[in-house]
Amino acid sequence: MKVLVIGGDGYCGWATALYLSNRGYDVGILDSLVRRHWDNELCLDTLTPIAPIQQRLKRWKDLTGKTIDLFIGDITNYEFLDKTLNQFEPQAVVHFGEQRSAPFSMIDREHAVLTQVNNVVGTLNLLYIIKERFPDCHLVKLGTMGEYGTPNIDIEEGYITIEHNGRKDTLPYPKQPGSMYHLSKVHDSHNIHFACKIWGLRATDLNQGIVYGVLTEETGMDDLLINRLDYDGIFGTALNRFCIQAAVGHPLTVYGTGGQTRGLLDIRDTVRCVELAIATPANPGEFRVFNQFTEMFSVGDLATMVQNAGSALGIKVEVQNTDNPRIEKEEHYFNAKNTNLLDLGLQPHFLSDSLLDSLLNFTMKYKHRVDESQILPKVTWKR
Amino acid sequence: MKVLVIGGDGYCGWATALYLSNRGYDVGILDSLVRRHWDNELCLDTLTPIAPIQQRLKRWKDLTGKTIDLFIGDITNYEFLDKTLNQFEPQAVVHFGEQRSAPFSMIDREHAVLTQVNNVVGTLNLLYIIKERFPDCHLVKLGTMGEYGTPNIDIEEGYITIEHNGRKDTLPYPKQPGSMYHLSKVHDSHNIHFACKIWGLRATDLNQGIVYGVLTEETGMDDLLINRLDYDGIFGTALNRFCIQAAVGHPLTVYGTGGQTRGLLDIRDTVRCVELAIATPANPGEFRVFNQFTEMFSVGDLATMVQNAGSALGIKVEVQNTDNPRIEKEEHYFNAKNTNLLDLGLQPHFLSDSLLDSLLNFTMKYKHRVDESQILPKVTWKR
Numbered sequence: 008m009k010v011l012v013i014g015g016d017g018y019c020g021w022a023t024a025l026y027l028s029n030r031g032y033d034v035g036i037l038d039s040l041v042r043r044h045w046d047n048e049l050c051l052d053t054l055t056p057i058a059p060i061q062q063r064l065k066r067w068k069d070l071t072g073k074t075i076d077l078f079i080g081d082i083t084n085y086e087f088l089d090k091t092l093n094q095f096e097p098q099a100v101v102h103f104g105e106q107r108s109a110p111f112s113m114i115d116r117e118h119a120v121l122t123q124v125n126n127v128v129g130t131l132n133l134l135y136i137i138k139e140r141f142p143d144c145h146l147v148k149l150g151t152m153g154e155y156g157t158p159n160i161d162i163e164e165g166y167i168t169i170e171h172n173g174r175k176d177t178l179p180y181p182k183q184p185g186s187m188y189h190l191s192k193v194h195d196s197h198n199i200h201f202a203c204k205i206w207g208l209r210a211t212d213l214n215q216g217i218v219y220g221v222l223t224e225e226t227g228m229d230d231l232l233i234n235r236l237d238y239d240g241i242f243g244t245a246l247n248r249f250c251i252q253a254a255v256g257h258p259l260t261v262y263g264t265g266g267q268t269r270g271l272l273d274i275r276d277t278v279r280c281v282e283l284a285i286a287t288p289a290n291p292g293e294f295r296v297f298n299q300f301t302e303m304f305s306v307g308d309l310a311t312m313v314q315n316a317g318s319a320l321g322i323k324v325e326v327q328n329t330d331n332p333r334i335e336k337e338e339h340y341f342n343a344k345n346t347n348l349l350d351l352g353l354q355p356h357f358l359s360d361s362l363l364d365s366l367l368n369f370t371m372k373y374k375h376r377v378d379e380s381q382i383l384p385k386v387t388w389k390r
Numbered sequence: 391m392k393v394l395v396i397g398g399d400g401y402c403g404w405a406t407a408l409y410l411s412n413r414g415y416d417v418g419i420l421d422s423l424v425r426r427h428w429d430n431e432l433c434l435d436t437l438t439p440i441a442p443i444q445q446r447l448k449r450w451k452d453l454t455g456k457t458i459d460l461f462i463g464d465i466t467n468y469e470f471l472d473k474t475l476n477q478f479e480p481q482a483v484v485h486f487g488e489q490r491s492a493p494f495s496m497i498d499r500e501h502a503v504l505t506q507v508n509n510v511v512g513t514l515n516l517l518y519i520i521k522e523r524f525p526d527c528h529l530v531k532l533g534t535m536g537e538y539g540t541p542n543i544d545i546e547e548g549y550i551t552i553e554h555n556g557r558k559d560t561l562p563y564p565k566q567p568g569s570m571y572h573l574s575k576v577h578d579s580h581n582i583h584f585a586c587k588i589w590g591l592r593a594t595d596l597n598q599g600i601v602y603g604v605l606t607e608e609t610g611m612d613d614l615l616i617n618r619l620d621y622d623g624i625f626g627t628a629l630n631r632f633c634i635q636a637a638v639g640h641p642l643t644v645y646g647t648g649g650q651t652r653g654l655l656d657i658r659d660t661v662r663c664v665e666l667a668i669a670t671p672a673n674p675g676e677f678r679v680f681n682q683f684t685e686m687f688s689v690g691d692l693a694t695m696v697q698n699a700g701s702a703l704g705i706k707v708e709v710q711n712t713d714n715p716r717i718e719k720e721e722h723y724f725n726a727k728n729t730n731l732l733d734l735g736l737q738p739h740f741l742s743d744s745l746l747d748s749l750l751n752f753t754m755k756y757k758h759r760v761d762e763s764q765i766l767p768k769v770t771w772k773r
Contacts, residue, residue, distance in 0.1 A: 085499065116468065116518040120511055127510070127577070128503055135499040138773055159559035160552060167564075169543060169552055174723070176542035178564035181550075182580065190584055194510070194577040197565065201573055205717045206773040334588045340557070390521055390589040 009033045010285060011095055013082060013133075014103030015075075016060045017042055018235050019149070019218060019277050023101060025225035025232065026278035027285075028073045035076035035095045036060070037088075038104065045111070051242065051381055053235035054251055054373045055221070066231040082129040085136075092136050099145040099285045100137070104129060105191070109153070110241045110332070110386040112188035119187035126191035127198065134202040145288040146199065146210040147281060152270045152300060152343065154193050154214060156183025157336050162343035165212065165296020185335050186388070196296075203294040210293070211284045215277065216270030216300030219246040220362060221369060223275050234274075236370070238377065240332075240384035245306050246271065248382075249313040250363070253324045254370040255377045259314070260384070263331030265307025268341035270300025273356040283351040297347040301355035316363035332384040392416045393668060394478055396465060396516075397486030398458075399443045400425055401618050402532070402601060402660050406484060408608035408615065409661035410668075411456045418459035418478045419443070420471075420487065428494070434625065434764055436618035437634055437756045438604070449614035465512040468519075475519050482528040482668045483520070487512060488574070492536070493624045493715070493769040495571035502570035509574035510581065517585040528671035529593040530664060531582060534575050535653045535683060535726065537597060539566025540719050545726035548595065548679020568718050569771070579679075586677040593676070594667045598660065599653030599683030602629040603745060604752060606658050617657075619753070621760065623715075623767035628689050629654065631765075632696040633746070636707045637753035638760045642697070643767070646714030648690025651724035653683025656739040666734040680730040684738035699746035715767040 010027055014020040015036030028034040038060065046052055058066070064075050076095060080087040082104055092100075105126040106112065112122035130148070137144050155162045158181070168177045179200065182193045199210045226234040237243045238251035249259045272280075280299050289295040304312075310326045317324035331337065349355075356362070393410055397403040398419030411417040421443065429435055441449070447458050459478060463470040465487055475483075488509040489495065495505035513531070520527050538545045541564070551560045562583065565576045582593050609617040620626045621634035632642045655663075663682045672678040687695075693709045700707035714720065732738075739745070 116514070119518070120514055123510060123514065123577075123581075124507055127506060131499070131503055131506065135502070142773065158561055160554040160557045160561075167552070167554065169550070169554075169564075171543040171550065171552075174543045178541055178543075179566065181552075181561035181564055183562065184580065184584065187581075187584075190577075190580050193580050194506075194573075197567065197573050197576050198506075198570075201567065201570075205771050388588050390525065 008099065009095065009097050010099045010101060011035045011037055011097035012101045012103065013037045014105070016040055017103055019274065020103035021234055022223045022226055022274055023278045023281050024075060025067060026223060027282060028067065028075050029071065029225050030282060035078060035097065037078040037080065037082065037091055039081040040079060049241060051239045052376070052378065054238055054370060054376055055233045055236050057233060057235050058231045062231055066229055070228055082132055083125060085132045088132050089136050093140065097141065097144055099147060099288070100133065101147045101281055102130065102133060103149050106188065108242050109186035109188045110384060112186050113386050113388055122188050123191045123194065127194050130195045131198060134199065134208065137208055138202065138206045142208065145285065146208065147284045148195065148199060148210060148212050150196055150212040150214040151189060151192050152214050152216045152298060153189040154182045154184050154196060155180065156185055157339040157341055158183065159340050164298045164344050164347050185333065200294040203292055207292040209289040209291055211289050211295045211297060213280060213284060213297050213299045216272050217244050217246065218272060218274050218277050220274040220366060223278055239381040241386065246309050249310055250366045251370045251377060252382060253313050253317045253322060253367060254374040255379060257379060257382055258325040258327035259310045260382065261306055261310045261326055261328050262333060263328065263337040265310060265328060266305055266338040267335060268303055268305045268339070270298065270303050270343055270345065271358065272299065272301045273362065275356050276301055276353065280348050280353060283348060283353060287351055298343055298345045299348060300345055302357055303341060303343065312363060316360060316367055320364065320367055332387040334388040391481045392479060393482045393484060394418045394420055394480040395484045395486065396420045397488065399423060400486055402657065403486035404617055405606045405609055405657055406661045406664050407458060408450060409606060410665060411450065411458055412454065412608050413665060418461060418480070420461040420463065420465065420474055422464040423462060432624060434622045435759070435761065437621050437753060437759055438616045438619045439759070440616060440618050441614045445614055449612055453611055465515055466508060468515045471515050472519050476523065480524065480527055482530060482671070483516065484530045484664055485513065485516060486532050489571065491625050492569035492571045493767065495569050496769050496771055505571050506574045506577065510577050513578045514581060517582065517591065520591055521585065521589045525591065528668065529582065529591065530667045531578065531593060531595050533579055533595040533597040534572060535597050535599045535681060536572040537565045537567050537576050537579060538563065539568055540722040540724055541566065542723050547681045547727050547730050568716065583677040586675055590675040592672040592674055594672050594678045594680060596663060596667060596680050596682045599655050600627050600629065601655055601657050601660050603657040603749060606661055622764040624769065629692050632693055633749045634753045634760060635765060636696050636700045636705060636750060637757040638762065640762060640765055641708040641710035642693045643765065644689055644693050644709055644711050645716060646711065646720040648693060648711060649688055649721040650718060651686055651688045653681065653686050653726055653728065654741065655682065655684045656745065658739050659684055659736065663731050663736060666731055666736060670734055681726055681728045682731060683728055685740055686724060686726065695746060699743060699750055703747065703750055715770040717771040
């Protein structure tokens with residue numbers, strides 16, 4: 008099966024492209040490489056030295072004999088996207104190709120507008136081309152658990168059945184996104200849902216939690232295949248960020264009380280979830296929503312776990328509750344469903360001491376690359 | 391009070407600007423005039439001969455002694471919008487300045503992208519300038535009842551209290567918009583809600599139904615103040631369109647079975663609702679939602695009413711159920727709440743024989759201007 012991975016040079020995209028290639032899918036990568044450009048603009052760098060995408064793909068070919076086609080360009084450029092899809096003829100498109108950082112989107116108006124226009128227009132272009140030329144192609148789109156916010160009721164997978172004044176309907180789950188970035192994902196969800204309903208397209212929205220870990224079977228094969236690992240205040244996410252902070256002896260930056268609870272998953276489950284979605288496509292006209300996480304933790308719990316894992320390795324780790332740069336509830340109810348992917352056969356890699364141990368050892372190896380001035384958050388949500 | 395009406399050259403915007411000016415508000419109009427440009431592009435024209443905005447405003451000054459400031463430019467141009475707001479210093483902004491036609495947004499990909507980018511970016515720019523410079527300014531934003539779609543439960547005003555698995559929360563009402571245009575309004579609602587929550591802005595979202603009628607006290611004062619009245623397949627809306635069809639002896643174009651039920655209101659209530667919203671602003675941090683309609687009718691009912699009103703005037707009116715160019719439910723439950731504006735004192739102009747009689751007579755006066763080739767819908771929702 009031919010699968011185009013948009014954003015295949017990124018953290019989740021790269022791991023997914025290699026995994027699918029390894030599993031026998033005929034994979035293409037479409038990427039504008041703008042994320043590397045943003046790193047340059049903001050003077051950030053991944054902990055790990057990542058090779059240029061062309062070298063990565065050559066190495067993959069040399070190691071495995073498998074070819075991954077590369078299309079460098081921007082999906083907000085309709086002509087480029089149209090040409091690429093017509094050339095590659097995908098049966099499934101996995102769409103990671105969006106600006107994915109909440110703090111990036113909150114830097115200022117320009118970054119908010121960039122994020123929303125980039126994400127919404129790229130996805131609209133994709134929907135129109137799929138409609139026009141590949142109506143049977145399955146769109147697997149990365150959403151986020153952050154679309155739901157933190158409601159005081161259980162979070163279902165995309166839809167909720169509501170009884171109201173003696174009547175009943177199943178409606179899209181109400182969304183309360185917490186940043187200009189998360190809003191862009193909510194906009195995407197509404198647009199894709201509409202396209203499925205009106206044009207009979209097939210789509211799966213993967214509302215992903217916070218991804219942690221760096222090694223997959225494929226990215227661990229060779230140094231040239233190494234994946235990116237972000238620790239900075241813009242692109243770094245909880246747990247990965249904490250491990251790197253622990254490695255360099257920086258206090259773990261828990262925002263506010265740390266009572267924020269989120270869904271998380273191992274990057275080895277990200278790639279598996281995407282494959283499960285591809286292998287059992289949504290039906291024509293179906294906008295299918297999966298909550299893609301395996302466990303729920305509070306940020307404070309994650310910090311404590313890293314602290315304990317550090318102790319076991321003889322590293323003294325301090326936890327520091329810093330002023331929360333975001334505006335969000337720090338103590339709240341959070342109970343999200345995630346049975347759809349389990350029903351398709353997902354066998355989760357639960358967060359374990361051995362994973363934390365391995366991730367800490369991995370980050371120790373590269374800690375000389377850390378720019379400590381990039382650790383603390385500089386972007387705030389406040390007026 | 392200083393009120394800036396964005397989109398003040400349009401159908402609802404023009405009537406609102408004059409009404410507020412007449413009621414003693416210090417009014418400014420900001421408009422890019424792009425709607426007149428779109429009419430040119432699509433070779434459409436309003437039934438009524440509308441004067442250039444500059445002549446309209448001069449006539450208003452001559453008649454009433456009241457000055458309305460005019461700012462011609464595009465709110466997606468941040469520098470222009472920033473300069474204008476700093477010069478005018480509004481205490482309230484009424485935002486009609488969006489692409490407002492569902493069929494226009496469904497012409498093709500370009501028009502979908504234009505609609506969503508134009509509407510979302512314009513509103514984002516406005517939110518950022520209000521946050522930076524006028525945090526106390528009240529944003530009164532035109533939404534649409536079409537954001538809700540046609541759920542099988544009662545439609546509340548913006549929020550719904552949901553009991554689920556033994557817990558309870560009040561959440562944004564789920565949205566099921568039916569076109570790329572309606573989607574853009576849903577995106578706006580989420581963006582504005584977030585801005586209120588994070589930055590403490592005040593906003594009122596007026597989810598307006600289908601507006602009918604053309605005369606208000608102010609626009610009826612003089613031929614140079616006449617309002618636009620659209621009858622074409624792109625910008626014409628039910629009831630207004632039917633009256634013009636009746637006037638020229640064209641069968642009334644009921645899409646599908648005509649069982650589609652919608653909220654409607656007289657344009658004299660539109661202007662009053664906006665004033666009610668301005669006069670009692672939302673609180674800081676509040677994203678207030680009003681459903682702005684006064685009555686619910688099915689499209690078929692509206693056609694029958696126009697047919698009967700025509701008979702009374704001796705005009706034979708035929709009703710034709712045409713293929714529905716849209717994809718929408720044609721028979722469905724629809725029961726929407728609209729008590730918020732009534733509670734603020736709205737005294738509705740219910741749809742009456744005398745209004746239909748007056749509207750039919752008005753359209754008869756200008757029927758020589760009708761281009762019959764523009765009556766039927768040419769844009770379809772289908773793949």
